[in-house]
Amino acid sequence: MEERSMDESLKKASVLIEALPYIQRFNRKIIVVKYGGSAMVDDRLKRSVIEDVTLLKLVGFKPIIVHGGGKEISRWVEKSGMEPKFVNGLRVTDEPTMEIAEMVLNKVNKSLVQLVEQLGVLAVGVSGKDGGMLKVEKKYADGEDIGFVGDIREVNPKILFDLLEKDFLPIVAPIGLDDQYNTYNINADDAACAIARAVSAEKLAFLTDIEGVYKDPHDASTLISELPVSEAKELIDSGFIGGGMFPKLNNCIDAIDNGVSRVHILDGRIPHCLLLEIFTNKGIGTAILGDKETKYYHE
Numbered sequence: 001m002e003e004r005s006m007d008e009s010l011k012k013a014s015v016l017i018e019a020l021p022y023i024q025r026f027n028r029k030i031i032v033v034k035y036g037g038s039a040m041v042d043d044r045l046k047r048s049v050i051e052d053v054t055l056l057k058l059v060g061f062k063p064i065i066v067h068g069g070g071k072e073i074s075r076w077v078e079k080s081g082m083e084p085k086f087v088n089g090l091r092v093t094d095e096p097t098m099e100i101a102e103m104v105l106n107k108v109n110k111s112l113v114q115l116v117e118q119l120g121v122l123a124v125g126v127s128g129k130d131g132g133m134l135k136v137e138k139k140y141a142d143g144e145d146i147g148f149v150g151d152i153r154e155v156n157p158k159i160l161f162d163l164l165e166k167d168f169l170p171i172v173a174p175i176g177l178d179d180q181y182n183t184y185n186i187n188a189d190d191a192a193c194a195i196a197r198a199v200s201a202e203k204l205a206f207l208t209d210i211e212g213v214y215k216d217p218h219d220a221s222t223l224i225s226e227l228p229v230s231e232a233k234e235l236i237d238s239g240f241i242g243g244g245m246f247p248k249l250n251n252c253i254d255a256i257d258n259g260v261s262r263v264h265i266l267d268g269r270i271p272h273c274l275l276l277e278i279f280t281n282k283g284i285g286t287a288i289l290g291d292k293e294t295k296y297y298h299e
Helices: 002-026 043-058 070-079 095-118 158-165 188-198 229-238 245-257 273-279
Strands: 030-035 062-067 123-127 134-141 144-155 169-173 175-177 183-185 203-208 226-228 262-267 286-289
Touching (some): 002 273, 043 062, 043 169, 043 273, 062 158, 062 188, 095 183, 123 158, 134 183, 144 183, 226 229, 229 245, 262 273
Parallel strands (some): 030 062, 123 169, 134 175, 203 262
Antiparallel strands (some): 134 144
């Protein structure tokens, strides 16, 4: 029994040693985590994600969480007697729907703050309205007016830098204001990408309901572990990428082109996917890298 216990202890030690170069490399660097998908509605996965982000904070990273809330918003829209409507994947957001969306996103935001603080890290929940963080203009879907849906025009990251400097973990709800101070709902992927650019994040991680980027979406064996941004652009141009991955990959490319060193697309249904991708040599999911970047393997 003692020998088995020693073996288990040595395995734990080797895991920590494997993580050491990554902790050293990214110490005091900003990482933006876009939190959404199944990991938001499954309590076990939700706690797993928050544990990961909290650990990143405690070992010296500067994480920022940007969260969605689409499934919860749809549920409350239906409970209010309305039917959720989408055009090209974008929620049609009239005034009553915007009111529900803001209510739900603020509720989700504070529940995440509560989870983080239960794990011993101080967090502050904000929306893009706070401190004029997210300035938007009306977004159209192929020329069609879809209501209070915003395209981010400008990011003022001062409130985020202030919170990070004071050692808080910022948690951001994707809501913004236009020049007339009207409230707009923002796609959480877009918000995470824009915030990562504005704070010059070292990493941007998208938690999704797929394993990563595939060369062939119908063949699980074609999962791409590392994807230089030039090859990502070739995949887009080749027409292989479609569905919900198309805008997500475009967001990744945009982030890399605007100074983010690496972007991770991870399966949020896998417990502790963030730690597995960031702190292990093999990783999981897809890491999209600037053409001059490497993944820092230490094998």
